[in-house]
């Protein structure tokens with residue numbers, strides 16, 4: 660399945676001041692894609708917001724479909740190892756190939772910065788996507804939110820050749 664051929668898709672650097680719209684996108688993506696309750700979304704919001712520093716000090720790129728924000732990723736750290744600290748597609752646009760498009764852009768961007776290894780702290784529901792992209796699960800964090808015991812963030816690695 661793909662997006663409609665008539666749709667225009669671009670990937671570009673996030674602009675200063677765009678953190679508010681991007682945070683809204685990320686919150687909507689995480690909650691609506693996985694159906695998480697409000698208690699979970701309010702539990703550790705700093706883990707999923709986009710702050711101005713993500714745009715000014717890290718590599719934050721956005722995907723637009725027909726001029727509307729539909730995806731974002733953030734790369735944090737320094738080569739040769741960086742962390743993929745955000746990667747989201749708007750919930751109404753998932754399973755159309757946009758995640759793979761954004762992933763490929765992210766890998767190429769990381770490669771151009773001299774990155775050899777990416778670390779991903781993955782939502783357990785997104786683990787299958789990252790595995791499909793070639794990432795490998797090496798463990799899981801031992802903490803879980805009080806309202807969702809058994810939910811554990813997966814630790815994943817991806818080698819860039």
Ligand SMILES: CC(C)(COP(=O)(O)OP(=O)(O)OC[C@H]1O[C@@H](n2cnc3c(N)ncnc32)[C@H](O)[C@@H]1OP(=O)(O)O)[C@@H](O)C(=O)NCCC(=O)NCCS
Pocket residue numbers: 688689692693745746747748749752753754755756757758759760780781782784785786787788791
């Ligand atoms: C994870 C996410 C980015 C995937 O984006 P997407 O646009 O749906 O991905 P694509 O349509 O490009 O899928 C690419 C491949 O991964 C597979 N895939 C996508 N989501 C998957 C999932 N949750 N589990 C297993 N496989 C998945 C697709 O079937 C496709 O496989 P194919 O190559 O055989 O066709 C998206 O679901 C999302 O934004 N989720 C909410 C936010 C989130 O949790 N992000 C990760 C934070 S760590």
